[in-house]
Amino acid sequence: MTPPSPVYVCGPTASGKSSLAIQLAQKLDGEIVNADAYQLYRGIEILSAAPTEEEKSKVPHHLYGVLAANEVCDAMSFREMALPVIESIILKGKTPIVTGGSGMYLKFLTHGPSPVPSSAPGLRAELEGRSDSSLIEHLQKLDPEGAAVTNLQNRRYVIRALEICLLSGKKMSTIKSDWKKTSSETEKHLRGVYLLWDREQLRQRINQRATWMLNHGAIDEVRNLAGASTTCEKAIGIPQIKAMLSGELNREECEERIAAATRQYAKRQRTWFGKETWLNTRHVSETQPPQLDEFANQWLEG
Incomplete structure (x- = not known):
């Protein structure tokens, strides 16, 4: 029997990745592995839009809240954390459902580090x-x-x-x-879905998320955050809320800046994932939310 291979659920922030990942895990007897750079951290669950305890109770979730705020992480560190977790899920005969919007983290996981040397x-x-x-x-x-x-x-x-x-x-x-040839061979064995939203609808969802975050504990998360690493500090919402707490911004300005930064991030995500041609693009909207449609079922089970 061929071991189950991972399924990757990718897309911009606020695109419904977590919900779809849970559906897939339930259908495929799978377990979810986080590939979001900020959901790795404890203490910023609201800011990072991490799955709720209710969502995590539906299927096993891995690599959520595994780092303290003062720990540094990068794509290579993530790869080294994620590979053993994915392997352990496969050894149980279950399907790893890897989900997140951090393009570089996912790239390192699926393709490995680039052979191009870093700057000296x-x-x-x-x-x-x-x-x-x-x-x-x-x-x-x-x-x-x-x-x-x-x-x-x-x-x-x-x-x-x-x-x-x-x-x-x-x-x-x-x-x-050589890297292009290696990547092409690697991609023959990858399976994943990219959730592509209507731009205006995604914009509205992002704006609503910014409001929800501020109303449901994000301010306290930042207020209680101490000694955050350079990685953790990059999470959208932290600099904006810090500016509000210091009096530089009022609440309305803070909310708009969080929404604007998130929209810019979503635009970069759209560009990044649009180049990952191995991903199966699924167009979604408010009237057609992310779900297991007939095509996806055939693809995942074939």
């Missing part, structure tokens, strides 16, 4: 001190194919391309080509 401050400083012509000539010598598809008028692009070549000892074009 010393090398970057050395390259920054060189002339444009010197940089271009060097890149054309090391990676003519890569240089041909790089905007040589953009100094930042040229420096980054050179940095990749010098740090890896390989052509940038070769690294990216």
Whole structure:
């Protein structure tokens, strides 16, 4: 018998991912694994729109509230936390339902870390001190194919391309080509759904969520938050509520800034997930909410 493979439920904030994940887990005898960067943290359940205790009682949920506010996390740390959890669910013969809107976290989980090396401050400083012509000539010598598809008028692009070549000892074009092939092979075995909402309806849902958060404990969450890490501090709502508590904003201004920041985040999520072509896009709206329709049933069971 083939072990069950994970199902990924992706989409922007306020798109109904949690509800759909529960439906899928109930149908597939599955367990839910969190892939939202901020729902990993304890103490900001309202701010991060984490599942309620009632929702979590319906099916097993994993990786919710597992980090203290002062702990730092990144995509690689998340991958190292999530993989053993997913494996343990599969070993029980159950289906992992991975859900969240943190694109980079999900990318690291599904595809692994990119082979492109990170920036090195010393090398970057050395390259920054060189002339444009010197940089271009060097890149054309090391990676003519890569240089041909790089905007040589953009100094930042040229420096980054050179940095990749010098740090890896390989052509940038070769690294990216190999990674694309590996990713294409990986994606043949992935299954997931992306919830694509009507923009105006999602905007309204986000505005309503901002109001609900402030009325149901988000202010107290921020007031009681102490020693938050740089990761946790990035959660939408924390800087805005802190500004309100210090008197810089009134409540109405705070609510609007939370809603605006969330809408901007949702726009970035839409762009990110729109590029993940392995995801099965499902158009949803208030009259057609996320649900297990006939097509999804055939896809998930096939």
